[in-house]
Amino acid sequence: KAGVTQTPRYLIKTRGQQVTLSCSPISGHRSVSWYQQTPGQGLQFLFEYFSETQRNKGNFPGRFSGRQFSNSRSEMNVSTLELGDSALYLCASGRSNDEQFFGPGTRLTVL
Amino acid sequence: DQQVKQNSPSLSVQEGRISILNCDYTNSMFDYFLWYKKYPAEGPTFLISISSIKDKNEDGRFTVFLNKSAKHLSLHIVPSQPGDSAVYFCAAKTFGNEKLTFGTGTRLTIIP
Numbered sequence: 001k002a003g004v005t006q007t008p009r010y011l012i013k014t015r016g017q018q019v020t021l022s023c024s025p026i027s028g029h030r031s032v033s034w035y036q037q038t039p040g041q042g043l044q045f046l047f048e049y050f051s052e053t054q055r056n057k058g059n060f061p062g063r064f065s066g067r068q069f070s071n072s073r074s075e076m077n078v079s080t081l082e083l084g085d086s087a088l089y090l091c092a093s094g095r096s097n098d099e100q101f102f103g104p105g106t107r108l109t110v111l
Numbered sequence: 112d113q114q115v116k117q118n119s120p121s122l123s124v125q126e127g128r129i130s131i132l133n134c135d136y137t138n139s140m141f142d143y144f145l146w147y148k149k150y151p152a153e154g155p156t157f158l159i160s161i162s163s164i165k166d167k168n169e170d171g172r173f174t175v176f177l178n179k180s181a182k183h184l185s186l187h188i189v190p191s192q193p194g195d196s197a198v199y200f201c202a203a204k205t206f207g208n209e210k211l212t213f214g215t216g217t218r219l220t221i222i223p
Contacts, residue, residue, distance in 0.1 A: 042213055043155075043200065043211075045212070048209045048210060090218065097206060099160055101157055102156070104153055104154045
């Protein structure tokens with residue numbers, strides 16, 4: 001069974017640009033969550049989607065947004081990038097009220 | 112407000128001995144707990160979980176213990192192997208909410 005996949009794996013952007021990250025969950029998983037990992041803040045929850053609906057949102061500014069498609073694939077978008085957005089962005093998928101499995105992450109560097 | 116805490120940033124254990132990683136939480140609404148292992152620049156790998164209706168769960172070399180009254184859980188790895196060297200995160204969530212709240216992690220080093 002294929003795991004969670006994320007593309008791209010690495011990304012370099014400049015301040016003010018926008019970026020879109022993609023996540024394909026494990027087959028059969030309808031819940032997709034996004035997390036940001038930074039050295040200073042650790043692993044922080046961004047948002048969770050289930051059946052194309054955002055069910056939960058973390059404490060991030062509106063520049064961070066996401067969506068989920070009918071095949072459960074999800075995208076995350078960050079607009080007007082800031083230096084502090086440099087982080088490892090992780091996607092996790094799961095069945096509701098069960099374990100969540102993480103993808104390898106997208107390393108975003110903002111210059 | 113750090114609702115999940117791992118107070119030991121690092122731990123070194125001899126190969127073959129027991130590794131014990133600890134985690135404390137403050138939110139009494141948490142009812143499901145998970146342990147993940149993470150290597151640098153990779154996603155966390157799920158290890159083991161426990162529901163609040165249990166006080167122990169075992170899977171091979173990994174055992175998680177939950178003490179609800181103390182709001183404390185621990186992960187035991189026996190015997191420890193060099194491949195266990197990684198950062199370990201505990202995470203917690205409430206039923207019906209997929210948001211995971213993570214601890215800050217403990218770096219485990221297994222000494223050959």
